[in-house]
Amino acid sequence: MIEIIKSVIVVIFLIVGSLFLITGSLGIVRFPDTYSRMHASGKCDTLGISLILVGLIIYQGLDFVTVKLILILLFVFFTGPVAVNSIIRASFKSGNKMWTVKGWVQWSKERIE
Amino acid sequence: MKKSVFGFAISFIVLYLFWILNSGIFEPFYLALGVISTFTVSYLFHKIFVPIKEPKLLLRTAIRFLLYIPWLVYQIILANLDVAKRVLHPSMPIDPVVISFQSNLKSELSMTTLGNSITLTPGTITIDIDPDGTFYVHCLGREHAEPFLEDVPCEMASRVGYIFGEIER
Amino acid sequence: MIPFEIFLYILLITTSIVMYRIIKGPTTFDRIVGVNAVGTKTILFIVMISYVLGRPNFLDIALLYAILNFLGSIVISIYIERGGVAE
Numbered sequence: 253m254i255e256i257i258k259s260v261i262v263v264i265f266l267i268v269g270s271l272f273l274i275t276g277s278l279g280i281v282r283f284p285d286t287y288s289r290m291h292a293s294g295k296c297d298t299l300g301i302s303l304i305l306v307g308l309i310i311y312q313g314l315d316f317v318t319v320k321l322i323l324i325l326l327f328v329f330f331t332g333p334v335a336v337n338s339i340i341r342a343s344f345k346s347g348n349k350m351w352t353v354k355g356w357v358q359w360s361k362e363r364i365e
Numbered sequence: 366m367k368k369s370v371f372g373f374a375i376s377f378i379v380l381y382l383f384w385i386l387n388s389g390i391f392e393p394f395y396l397a398l399g400v401i402s403t404f405t406v407s408y409l410f411h412k413i414f415v416p417i418k419e420p421k422l423l424l425r426t427a428i429r430f431l432l433y434i435p436w437l438v439y440q441i442i443l444a445n446l447d448v449a450k451r452v453l454h455p456s457m458p459i460d461p462v463v464i465s466f467q468s469n470l471k472s473e474l475s476m477t478t479l480g481n482s483i484t485l486t487p488g489t490i491t492i493d494i495d496p497d498g499t500f501y502v503h504c505l506g507r508e509h510a511e512p513f514l515e516d517v518p519c520e521m522a523s524r525v526g527y528i529f530g531e532i533e534r
Numbered sequence: 535m536i537p538f539e540i541f542l543y544i545l546l547i548t549t550s551i552v553m554y555r556i557i558k559g560p561t562t563f564d565r566i567v568g569v570n571a572v573g574t575k576t577i578l579f580i581v582m583i584s585y586v587l588g589r590p591n592f593l594d595i596a597l598l599y600a601i602l603n604f605l606g607s608i609v610i611s612i613y614i615e616r617g618g619v620a621e
Binding site: 272275276278279282283285287288290291292294295296298299316319320323330333334336337340341344345350351352353359 | 386441444445452457459461480481492493503
Binding site: 259262263266270273274276277278280281286289290293297301304305308311316317320321323324327328331332334335336338339341342343345346348 | 535536541544545547548549551552554555561563564566567568570571574575577578581585590593594596597600601603604607608611612614615
């Protein structure tokens, strides 16, 4: 009985995580410019991977394998935002244009509201 | 105990735990190999690995950081629901804007933490950080920009500053 | 027993959605974002394969791939920022 409940919880975690991953991918395709695409990539991927790995950790129980899963989880959780930051800063500094409601704008540090 | 010795000891213990958990073999040969490589790595890199040298300060920062994580996870879930709503909405209601604000943080560690937290919370991404603590943030909608412009320092900056003992609450 | 194969197919679908952005562009940075997203999905793919085949050793490869993916994004963006390759 406990096995069945555990499996159901694990499957729920995996499915919700996959839904977030699909949403993030759709966001990367649908959003109009690089900066808003990065919102989809940075947030949805981090939460999707975390949820799926948490599901697998519950499935595995306490083990040496769990430790490796936790390490992957921590690593993705802490480095995902850093990678997104570095990409967006490179994009900002090399003058990639940004989409706003009024049209395409090139931002610089002096022109910020 | 001297400061550098403390940093070395902490990094040695953490890295050796990492070695044992990753190998999972308890034969003397592999344990000795772990000691040698861990010693080398922590001797070379303990200054980067442990940025806070005071034992009491390190403990206090660790406890406050652990207490900060549940709030951060809650914010991440809110952020994802928000982005998912905007992606799946047929007309894509986004209104991007770039803002800058002063965070009153001083050390690089706290600014990195705040930058990562901003990236993970609803509708905002850190673009750049100036050395004096000015943050440049890209917001997906105008309502996401308001919490950062209301007061100096904003709520998240004061939370992060409280972790590292730079801003009192 | 959970059918992990299904999640392999889901990950393949998400990867192919992102592939559209990598091929279409239009700027270099869109492609880098796409490659980064595909890399994160590859980590999960390797983890799932380790469960499908029942071989936990694959998790080490997943951890290594996480490190490589992170370093790759950082290095490419720093190269573009300082080398002036941007469009």
